Amino acid sequence: MKAQTEVLNRRCVEAAVMTGLALNCHINKKSLFDRKHYFYSDLPAGYQITQQRLPIAANGSLTYGVFMGNKQSRMATKTVRIRQIQLEQDSGKSLHDDLRSQTLIDLNRAGVGLLEVVLEPDLCCGEEAAAVIKELQLILQALGTSQANMAEGQLRVDANISVHHPGEPLGVRTEVKNLNSIRFLAKAIDHEIQRQINELESGGEILNETRSFDCKLGCTVPMRDKEGKQDYRFMPEPNLPPLVLYDSASLPAGTESQQVINIDQIRDALPELPSATRERLVRRYGMLPEHSFTLLNEVGLLQFFQNVMKETRAEPKKVTSWVLNTLLGYLKHHNLAVSESPVTSSALAELLDLLDSKAISSAAAKQVFEELWKGEAKSAAQVVSEKQLELMQDREALEQLCQSTMEGHPQVVTDMKSGNPRAINKLIGLVRKATLNRADPAEIKDILERLSS
């Protein structure tokens, strides 16, 4: 087995530049590599190569949305500053076996390239952190630089938390690790904030320590094995020269393209980012920003929505409402992903066409949806005809029904004429019953008002 020095993977650099650009960072045309020394069983070399002096990107920002208010109905946009993005090596993975007093080490990922994104302490609570991470996940997925699945360790998040009185400098911070999901991240942060407040208010002090989130206990606990302040003895990495990036203006002539990274080229090839996608949806379909967030946050929902839009004549606002309220409501209730929906986008498109052409009422449409949800491979049209949900097309017959209903309930008619709003609703209800729910309430109201004038 031959000894090797570290070699930098080109794709890692491209991914770092893409991510830096997507996060509005300044890309450092020259960045440097350093060694960070410490001893731990999952770090076979005794040091980690990182970029401590001069990272590949710095001074960026991430704009994200938080739902406001009790009903989570309004959206506010906030921004968190990005301090820097650096390339570094991953360590191996430790599995602690307390029972046998040993640690099992998996070295498969040791040495693999990592991107670390460092944020400024601009966030105030678990909810904001959760929103930031969610947005970061969407960005990384759009870029293709990571699937950012926290449960699978594709995205790891450590939170640094401190409290202070307004106007005073930042307090002593603790670092919280072992956060495996966005939900736990928010919980852990909020718990730690409260713990620190409680500690300080009862006269205690906060130690600059590393804590771990215990999801069973729902709280943070001190992590063993972190021996206070470490001296990492940073030194320049002797085996790696500075990383030099170019743009179209500075591109050296006659160099092998495989060895050269052009920032401008990468920028031009960036895919559409989530914020641009949301803006496009709001502009094109007139939906609220909140809706665009929901469409992107749910895996597969945007694609579903776009498929329905392609196949239906119905108005975007109708489609938005049905997808976000009806479909998503059913999915959440049954705890299903969009990909598992028994109602396909084609089926929904067909249903919305029937609604749009006034072949059925919206109440009937809801019934059809419920039937389609059973997944019995029937089309919307089939369900409508089986359950006889078609709207009466015969206007004259409807008028006659209204007439006869009014004659049958003279007292209600009198109430209606004297301006009692509940009276007309009662009449509408009666007519609807008489039509076996096959008439549009709005149309009935129209006729009744005309007949009684």
Place this chain on the structure above:
Amino acid sequence: MSARALWLAFRSGLGGRQAFSTKGSGRITVEVIEHLERLALVDFGSREAVARLEKAIAFADRLREVDTDGVEPMESVLEDRCLYLRSDNVAEGNCAEELLQNSRQVVEEYFVAPPGNISLPKLGEQESFQHS
């Protein structure tokens, strides 16, 4: 480099760790020596070793005699070289079995390590530090 050579030379010579007073110019305190030993896992087992360290530092300090006003610091002796970028292809691997044979003890496909870092004995303890 000299510190490491001394570590190998003195490891067998001395049975344990001795307390020692500061030597030479007295600039390097006992606390600093202990700190360095923990960080780098070297063993400054004797006064001579500490003196050698002090001489090494004095030698390096002579760099300060150079006037570097207005001179760009050098970041790397490799600064004129191109950092080679490797293409993202898997060229080797699939040698887990071979690599696991490096370890005395394995569990399934994991290397076995102690539960955490084992602390060095404190300065002044009589028992010698066990090398594996």
